[in-house]
Amino acid sequence: MTSMRDESFYSRTGRVNDAIQLKVPDRVPIMMQFNFFTCRHAGISNEKAFYDLEAWLAAYEKTILDFEPDLYFQPQAAIFTGGKVHEALGNRQIKWPGHGVGINDSFQFVEGEYMLAEEYDAFLEDSSDFAVRKYLPRILAALEGLAFIPTLKTMLAGYAGAPALCGMLTLPPLATAFEALSAAAPESMRWTTAYMEFENRMNEAGYPAFAAGIGLAPFDVISDFLRGMRGAMLDMYRCPDKLAACCEKTLPTMLEFAMTTAQLSGNPRVFIPLHRGADGFMSNAQFETFYWPTLKALLLGLIDAGLTPCPFFEGNYDQRLDYLAELPRGKVYALFDRTDLVRAKEVIGDTVCISGGMPLSLLQAGTPAEVEEHTRSVIETVGVDGGFIMCTSTVLDEARPELVRAWMDATLKYGSYR
């Protein structure tokens, strides 16, 4: 494999930025969504990674140094925080290795109807109050006691508010909830700090992270985290106005969340994994009503803040490409899964930077020759004239290392623009 040890943080980000701005870089940049691939590469279980921060980051660092990508998928995308934090809080919304899924499986999200249809009004009235007193007690077993906390606006009762109310914290369920938060706090902070230090260390070693900030499409917040997919889809018929209002209400919250997480790291790229907007999930008319307006506003808001939104269009977006053509030129780094990228290049190639092209199945079940041939063909079609970042259709978790190498080598072999 060609060594790129003489590359620097600046040469790699420069190449990536050229692609994002739809210029022609020196060669096709490559982004690697390592995720839990790192664990197998370094010989540790996914469960160990959730409980041994140092081993996890060492595995991640080893993988980055061994494969030398232009962008690496940030480790917090795979493990947002440690297993002990989830245990202390009694997290019901994910299953993680050794806790509901196998020790070498990925973590998985547990969808549910965490907000009832009749609670839309309460959410629209005061989403913070809903989050603290209704939502957290449902998704985090150890925080059930928060249901008993008085509404936070009672703190407006001047000098008497908090001093009088804090006595409530002695109530056993509330006391338990605050103890759980205290127990989780240092471990949570340890992971957050370590991730920030890791990104700095990798920057110095010459390897920029794909993104540090994260955002979600408002509709996905409602559908994934609150109403569940089934609930949100029934709501399209039963209470469409409230569903749309809820998306609007969530937009500024998501903008703030994405901007804060990006600004903490200084990395301008914001990862926005999209879930429920793909072809098949809804019609174009429903997409226009419920999904696109607030997603577009989120993307534009991030661009206005000087950030680079990086939406991951999971699934297939063949029927939605015209919407993406509405975005400003050279400001968005769009990752694709199963969308036809040759057609995407025609429709939005002069609007957004396209990333993707390598189906993970080929890195699981292909041969080195097949991988090389496919890489060449993607570069010669989608990669032509820049504006393209080579990437897999999804995370590398189960990829075969020798095929990942073949993919990298082929990208270098065929990816030169000079």
Added chain:
Amino acid sequence: MGDDLVGAITDMDEERALGIARRMLDGGADPVSVLELCRQAMEKVGRGFESGEFFLPELVMSGEILRQITELAKPMMAESADAPRLARVVIGTVSGDIHDLGKDIVTFMLDVNGFEVHDLGVDVPPERFVRAIVEVEPAVVGLSGLLTLAVESMRQTVEAVAAAGLRDRVKIMVGGSAIDEKIAEHVGADAYGKDAVRAVALAKTWAGVG
């Protein structure tokens, strides 16, 4: 009133559909015939899904209307009088994967197309598929998976079916976000179902009704 019921369901007009069904049942209509109208409506929804007129929200909404009407009609029925089914299908999301969406869509579409579907749920270990094949004797087995880890689980499942000496008795189709033709071949399945429409076509061919 029958056409109205079918129309109300395919219009996704829940209130109107339930109102008509209630009036029909209260007026002495045979509950079996009310459910037959629902079946016709669901078949139309299924066809609309195939042609791209309907999407997931419509499958969910019409399914919810059907559930409520069935609840109204069932207590009035002497005994369950299910229509004969084309063939049996065993379906499930493979071991390690807890995603049910793709599997549920395929189940819905097989069901409205006349198959008797035995849904084993999510995170189904290979031996559970083997047991179901022995018990249910399906013509077709559907393996679903969203995550890349599903590939290895699918391979193990097909292997377990073969080891139990059952491989020749069933056709196996695989589908899901992590899956394509390449993977279908890799895991030893008979075919890849790109989407629910393709899955129904495969099942029909294999059951000899396509």
